[in-house]
Amino acid sequence: MVVILDGKATASAVMEELRARVEELKGKGVTPTLALVLVGDDKYSRRYVRMKARRCGKVGVEAQLHHLQEATQEELLALIGRLNGDPSVHGIMVQLPLPEGFDELATVEAISPDKDVDGLSPATLGKLLMGEGCFHPAGVEAIIELLRRYGIDPEHKRWAIAGLSNIVGKPLAALLTNMEASVTCCRASDPELAEYAREADVLVVDVARKWAVTAEMVKPGAVVVDNGNNYEGKKVYGDVDFEGVKEVASAITPVPGGVGPLLIAMLIRNALKAAERSSV
Amino acid sequence: MVVILDGKATASAVMEELRARVEELKGKGVTPTLALVLVGDDKYSRRYVRMKARRCGKVGVEAQLHHLQEATQEELLALIGRLNGDPSVHGIMVQLPLPEGFDELATVEAISPDKDVDGLSPATLGKLLMGEGCFHPAGVEAIIELLRRYGIDPEHKRWAIAGLSNIVGKPLAALLTNMEASVTCCRASDPELAEYAREADVLVVDVARKWAVTAEMVKPGAVVVDNGNNYEGKKVYGDVDFEGVKEVASAITPVPGGVGPLLIAMLIRNALKAAERSSV
Numbered sequence: 296m297v298v299i300l301d302g303k304a305t306a307s308a309v310m311e312e313l314r315a316r317v318e319e320l321k322g323k324g325v326t327p328t329l330a331l332v333l334v335g336d337d338k339y340s341r342r343y344v345r346m347k348a349r350r351c352g353k354v355g356v357e358a359q360l361h362h363l364q365e366a367t368q369e370e371l372l373a374l375i376g377r378l379n380g381d382p383s384v385h386g387i388m389v390q391l392p393l394p395e396g397f398d399e400l401a402t403v404e405a406i407s408p409d410k411d412v413d414g415l416s417p418a419t420l421g422k423l424l425m426g427e428g429c430f431h432p433a434g435v436e437a438i439i440e441l442l443r444r445y446g447i448d449p450e451h452k453r454w455a456i457a458g459l460s461n462i463v464g465k466p467l468a469a470l471l472t473n474m475e476a477s478v479t480c481c482r483a484s485d486p487e488l489a490e491y492a493r494e495a496d497v498l499v500v501d502v503a504r505k506w507a508v509t510a511e512m513v514k515p516g517a518v519v520v521d522n523g524n525n526y527e528g529k530k531v532y533g534d535v536d537f538e539g540v541k542e543v544a545s546a547i548t549p550v551p552g553g554v555g556p557l558l559i560a561m562l563i564r565n566a567l568k569a570a571e572r573s574s575v
Numbered sequence: 576m577v578v579i580l581d582g583k584a585t586a587s588a589v590m591e592e593l594r595a596r597v598e599e600l601k602g603k604g605v606t607p608t609l610a611l612v613l614v615g616d617d618k619y620s621r622r623y624v625r626m627k628a629r630r631c632g633k634v635g636v637e638a639q640l641h642h643l644q645e646a647t648q649e650e651l652l653a654l655i656g657r658l659n660g661d662p663s664v665h666g667i668m669v670q671l672p673l674p675e676g677f678d679e680l681a682t683v684e685a686i687s688p689d690k691d692v693d694g695l696s697p698a699t700l701g702k703l704l705m706g707e708g709c710f711h712p713a714g715v716e717a718i719i720e721l722l723r724r725y726g727i728d729p730e731h732k733r734w735a736i737a738g739l740s741n742i743v744g745k746p747l748a749a750l751l752t753n754m755e756a757s758v759t760c761c762r763a764s765d766p767e768l769a770e771y772a773r774e775a776d777v778l779v780v781d782v783a784r785k786w787a788v789t790a791e792m793v794k795p796g797a798v799v800v801d802n803g804n805n806y807e808g809k810k811v812y813g814d815v816d817f818e819g820v821k822e823v824a825s826a827i828t829p830v831p832g833g834v835g836p837l838l839i840a841m842l843i844r845n846a847l848k849a850a851e852r853s854s855v
Contacts, residue, residue: 425697425700
């Protein structure tokens with residue numbers, strides 16, 4: 296029987312644990328605080344930041360919202376500089392993508408590494424590659440956490456990652472090269488994608504194409520992680536043909552309800568870690 | 576017939592080209608300058624730094640040797656700080672490994688990204704992973720350059736990298752994830768190494784074991800890059816059984832005389848690039 300990797304239930308369990316840790320930290324007089332920086336007026340970004348703030352509130356983390364409706368790159372960098380220097384702020388997250396004209400690289404580079412709880416700055420990603428301690432991007436942590444909660448050890452497995460973004464595929468591959476695991480990386484448009492997918496014990500799909508991975512592309516007994524979010528109207532579809540693939544896989548994430556619900560929990564966990572460190 | 580990828584001849588050709596570029600730059604009044612920082616008294620490190628200085632001299636790059644016989648971490652960081660601020664210094668290379676007690680990570684982190692011609696700081700490696708412009712480690716550049724000089728396009732190939740160091744395997748994999756190529760990464764001790772090796776169109780071996788890769792582990796027609804340096808007395812052996820594998824491969828690097836001779840040339844090329852940029 297296939298195991299459905301339930302991200303919603305897992306996120307609830309994680310959030311419960313975070314709430315207890317926040318409580319303990321507050322007992323020491325520290326209120327874990329995450330600065331959420333939103334630039335411009337994109338509807339989706341606004342909604343996502345609001346959701347992050349709400350979830351912070353649920354576990355007792357203070358979300359400090361900085362909404363720069365109209366700002367220059369310089370003003371944005373100045374804000375990040377102030378947040379870097381503010382000891383009451385433990386983590387900084389800048390909602391991407393930034394509006395046109397902004398330099399995303401320079402922006403994430405400006406975040407102090409010990410507050411880079413989104414894990415997306417070059418210095419943080421470089422440490423991840425080197426196997427040095429750092430915050431891992433939420434998309435990476437969500438996948439590893441989900442597997443572990445279902446007793447699936449990420450080590451001693453052959454992984455394949457189809458689709459290589461800077462926020463999931465590439466840093467996940469980098470993490471795996473520092474573990475007792477092997478990993479094959481291919482881009483979303485690779486003509487041999489099906490072949491690589493079929494070799495994998497753990498298959499991560501992030502190709503932004505509805506149902507791109509079908510049952511015959513999956514090794515029997517494999518674990519399949521679907522990172523897809525393909526909208527058709529209000530309905531969202533994964534990159535994996537769930538109905539077909541669940542007959543072949545040993546475990547699979549649904550979409551929605553797989554990796555997605557864990558993303559904010561992982562961000563909050565990083566912010567809490569940053570606060571815990573600062574309180575030692 | 577197998578093609579022997581001759582690193583010595585390739586390095587000579589590259590050095591010729593670098594000499595011409597240095598000449599041109601000097602015509603504009605800029606002397607490209609590479610600071611070589613050596614700490615302590617390790618015989619091998621001293622010899623290697625001297626060799627780097629000599630090769631710089633051969634193409635007209637000024638090698639500025641800083642030998643800290645006995646120094647503290649603070650003194651080392653202060654030196655790097657001065658070199659960062661010195662406009663006549665275009666590149667900085669700190670010879671690793673550092674003596675016991677030194678913090679290598681903090682040391683490479685201190686090098687300004689625009690002078691990090693060794694490409695080993697977290698910020699540089701993170702940019703490499705993200706596909707942003709940066710200096711690539713010499714070990715990575717050497718492999719790509721050697722293939723290109725023999726007309727072997729690194730793209731549209733299936734790569735395997737056996738053995739994942741911070742200076743070759745991991746950054747090479749990161750580079751490939753930003754190219755039209757696929758790559759399988761496994762550690763040197765992976766029990767499935769033979770299987771992964773056999774799948775590869777381009778196989779990079781860096782496992783620190785004499786002749787660990789034999790003919791039956793290589794796909795017929797594959798390109799094989801041997802990064803091994805296993806000394807027995809004064810004789811050096813690769814990680815690949817050259818005599819056996821050359822009967823199967825379409826191209827192969829010898830050891831010695833493969834990737835090795837290109838390493839210093841690639842470092843110098845990075846330093847020259849840094850100088851060229853600073854002169855614009």
